[in-house]
Amino acid sequence: MKNGMTLIVRVIARFVSPMIMVFGIYIILHGHLSPGGGFPGGVIIASAFVLITLSFGKEIAYQKLKESTASAMESVGALIFLILATLGIVFGGWFFLNFLPKGEPLRLISAGFIPLCNIGIGLKVGGGIFAVFLTLILFRLLEKGEGD
Amino acid sequence: MLFFLCFALFLIGLYCVLIKKNLLKIVMGIIIMEYSVNLFLIMVGYKAGAVAPIVTEGAGKVNFVDPLPQALVITAIVIGIATLALIVALCMRVYDRYKTFDITKIRRLRG
Amino acid sequence: MMKLIPLFMAIPLGSAFIVVLLGRFKETISDALATVVTLMLAILSFALIIPLSQEGIFIYRMGRWLPPWGINLVLDGLSLLMLIIINLVAFLAILYSVSYMKKFTAKSAYYGLFLLMLAGMNGVVLTGDFFNLFVFLEIAAIASYALVAFGVEAEELEASFKYMVMGSVASVLILFSIGLIYSLTGSLNMAHVGTILQGQNGNLISFSMILFLAGFGLKAAIMPFHAWLPDAHPSAPAPISAMLSGVLIKALGVYAILRIFFNVFGMNIQLSWILMILGALSMVGGGLLALKQDDFKRLLAYSSISQIGLIMLGVGCGNYWGILGALFHLFNHASFKALLFLNSGAVEYSTGTRELKKMGGLSKVMPFTGATSTIGSLSISGIPPLNGFWSKLFIIMGLVYAGRYVLAVITILVSVLTLAYYLKVQRYAFFGKLGKGLEKVREAPPLMCASMVALAIICVGVGIFFYPIMKIILEPAVRVLQEGVGYSSLVLGG
Numbered sequence A: 001m002k003n004g005m006t007l008i009v010r011v012i013a014r015f016v017s018p019m020i021m022v023f024g025i026y027i028i029l030h031g032h033l034s035p036g037g038g039f040p041g042g043v044i045i046a047s048a049f050v051l052i053t054l055s056f057g058k059e060i061a062y063q064k065l066k067e068s069t070a071s072a073m074e075s076v077g078a079l080i081f082l083i084l085a086t087l088g089i090v091f092g093g094w095f096f097l098n099f100l101p102k103g104e105p106l107r108l109i110s111a112g113f114i115p116l117c118n119i120g121i122g123l124k125v126g127g128g129i130f131a132v133f134l135t136l137i138l139f140r141l142l143e144k145g146e147g148d
Numbered sequence B: 001m002l003f004f005l006c007f008a009l010f011l012i013g014l015y016c017v018l019i020k021k022n023l024l025k026i027v028m029g030i031i032i033m034e035y036s037v038n039l040f041l042i043m044v045g046y047k048a049g050a051v052a053p054i055v056t057e058g059a060g061k062v063n064f065v066d067p068l069p070q071a072l073v074i075t076a077i078v079i080g081i082a083t084l085a086l087i088v089a090l091c092m093r094v095y096d097r098y099k100t101f102d103i104t105k106i107r108r109l110r111g
Numbered sequence C: 001m002m003k004l005i006p007l008f009m010a011i012p013l014g015s016a017f018i019v020v021l022l023g024r025f026k027e028t029i030s031d032a033l034a035t036v037v038t039l040m041l042a043i044l045s046f047a048l049i050i051p052l053s054q055e056g057i058f059i060y061r062m063g064r065w066l067p068p069w070g071i072n073l074v075l076d077g078l079s080l081l082m083l084i085i086i087n088l089v090a091f092l093a094i095l096y097s098v099s100y101m102k103k104f105t106a107k108s109a110y111y112g113l114f115l116l117m118l119a120g121m122n123g124v125v126l127t128g129d130f131f132n133l134f135v136f137l138e139i140a141a142i143a144s145y146a147l148v149a150f151g152v153e154a155e156e157l158e159a160s161f162k163y164m165v166m167g168s169v170a171s172v173l174i175l176f177s178i179g180l181i182y183s184l185t186g187s188l189n190m191a192h193v194g195t196i197l198q199g200q201n202g203n204l205i206s207f208s209m210i211l212f213l214a215g216f217g218l219k220a221a222i223m224p225f226h227a228w229l230p231d232a233h234p235s236a237p238a239p240i241s242a243m244l245s246g247v248l249i250k251a252l253g254v255y256a257i258l259r260i261f262f263n264v265f266g267m268n269i270q271l272s273w274i275l276m277i278l279g280a281l282s283m284v285g286g287g288l289l290a291l292k293q294d295d296f297k298r299l300l301a302y303s304s305i306s307q308i309g310l311i312m313l314g315v316g317c318g319n320y321w322g323i324l325g326a327l328f329h330l331f332n333h334a335s336f337k338a339l340l341f342l343n344s345g346a347v348e349y350s351t352g353t354r355e356l357k358k359m360g361g362l363s364k365v366m367p368f369t370g371a372t373s374t375i376g377s378l379s380i381s382g383i384p385p386l387n388g389f390w391s392k393l394f395i396i397m398g399l400v401y402a403g404r405y406v407l408a409v410i411t412i413l414v415s416v417l418t419l420a421y422y423l424k425v426q427r428y429a430f431f432g433k434l435g436k437g438l439e440k441v442r443e444a445p446p447l448m449c450a451s452m453v454a455l456a457i458i459c460v461g462v463g464i465f466f467y468p469i470m471k472i473i474l475e476p477a478v479r480v481l482q483e484g485v486g487y488s489s490l491v492l493g494g
Helices: A007-029 A038-056 A058-064 A067-091 A114-144 B002-019 B023-044 B068-098 C007-022 C027-047 C049-055 C077-103 C107-126 C130-148 C154-185 C190-196 C203-220 C229-235 C238-265 C269-291 C296-317 C320-351 C367-381 C387-402 C405-430 C446-464 C466-483 C486-493
Strands: C058-061 C072-075
Touching: A007 A038, A007 A114, A038 A058, A038 A114, A038 B068, A067 A114, A067 C007, A114 B068, B002 B023, B002 C154, B023 B068, B023 C154, B068 C130, B068 C154, C007 C027, C007 C107, C027 C049, C027 C077, C027 C107, C049 C058, C049 C077, C049 C466, C072 C077, C072 C107, C077 C107, C077 C238, C077 C320, C077 C446, C077 C466, C107 C130, C107 C238, C130 C154, C130 C238, C154 C190, C154 C203, C154 C229, C190 C238, C190 C486, C203 C238, C203 C269, C229 C238, C229 C296, C238 C269, C238 C296, C238 C320, C238 C466, C238 C486, C269 C296, C269 C405, C296 C320, C296 C387, C296 C405, C320 C367, C320 C387, C320 C446, C320 C466, C367 C387, C367 C405, C367 C446, C387 C405, C387 C446, C446 C466, C466 C486
Parallel strands: none
Antiparallel strands: C058 C072
């Protein structure tokens, strides 16, 4: 996995992976209006990073997103979700209470704190799946040594 | 009738877990069982002649399929991913120690 | 006071992620944080005894949604008993692992996984909704799969793989059964399902009950489903073995069987016969297989199977003394089995071996470990006035009142068998001449001794003061199980 793949794959991956990331963010933010939400959006963001790792090799992908950053992103996402749930106690008195104003239906900023929860879940799932992928690859590299 | 097919898929997965000797085939048996249960959960919520449960502008009164099993299935799929990641990492480490994927040879604990 | 209930799940979950984030920098931060969190949870679970005895039942509606639309958390006598057991044993196990886990490298990951397992178990005993039960069950189970394989030696990985495959099959069976229940009743709330399924019998309901029994029986290691336990429990690090054997199989397996079969489906005569037969089978099988073991921890694992069989036998009896004895034995077994596993961990820490034939005369060089191990062995065999005696006595009384004299005699014989193999352990490991190469063995570090002595004090104290404990903590739990399907009207009406 030293140099990645051929030239055609690298050019296309460089062009396509930001679009995949934007698509993933779109699915996370519109979780309360259309199918999707935190889980599928997070997996799509992780797959953008996986595409970069597979086509460019591990070193260049390591500069984009280190494994420790992915792990920290995962913990921060989970803490965002828990803090939002606990803020329900502070503002309304019940755990997980939907305390932000609900707005009109079918707008982007509506349905209380559900978009913020989706962002937390998306960070966690994206960071988690990418960290799992990196761990499985790093283990194989530790065994076989660098290079194929 | 369709529910029996779900159960048949479950039994195929169970057959893989019980009979196959390769570690990775056992893992695939577990995955097939989980997929069959997810399929069963979604089929439970189906109503004939209903549409997908997405609210659109100016639609009026529409017949939706049951959205609750769909939320359960999203959660179950993510739990399945977590289990699969852990068990595949475990298989890789087992191969590293025992140098084989054959389950009849991985039997140091007995009695 | 009711507002504190969701903290039992939120605090360990939050601190698991904080420990993983902060433990990267300095290790003592993660030690201190884990110890403080579990101590706080243990104190909180004790503080809920008095408010609960005034109210009777606490129902917490999450997000202010009413049942049956929202998820509600239910705290009644049975949940409080399980909460006390789980958090107390977890605190003592973390205290022990501060010094035991020094030889492992990723200590902050260990604390993170342990706190996740604790959050999962707290969630299972507090929830009143089927799918919430499944999610927390999975959280606890996946954390425990990773913890069993923690020190990555060959045998631990094989044991963890076996445990993982059987645990995943159990979870799939449970999810299938939850799907069947949803298709039959249209609701996932336990109380609402209990109301709808009130007088109905049918093939599908029996099928889903069998699937639940198989799934939770796999988690609780009842005899036909026990094959993962003798491999998984010895291979885990000692505080994890104490948590797995003392708390996890009870919170995920036995508690779920009790809650679902007594409060949702309603007990009938065939179900109690099935539970009694499975219990008797586990008791005898586990006891006989434990006699021929040479490995200290494997013997303790088979003994766990035997004692869980005794609990299921008491539960299947159905009358007051049987259920009281079974719940008391749940509490006692957590304390003395955790004590014995922590002892075996201390022995392994100091001598480096787990085989009985290589040890000998350890109570001369390890006085605390030897004394507490003797107390634990006498408790589990049922010697008065320690606590095991009272719980076994109540179960035998329950069997005699129900008219099952054969099973009562079998129970007495298995108790004698238990005494036999624990005396074997004591003779080989702790008494007798000092074994070869064991002269330089010293006592375990002070934190490990402290948690072992605390558990021994619990064993002796509960044995002597069993009457107030029975009245305050156990009676409400027995009442919950005896009113059976009255649980539904309590939760929905209140």
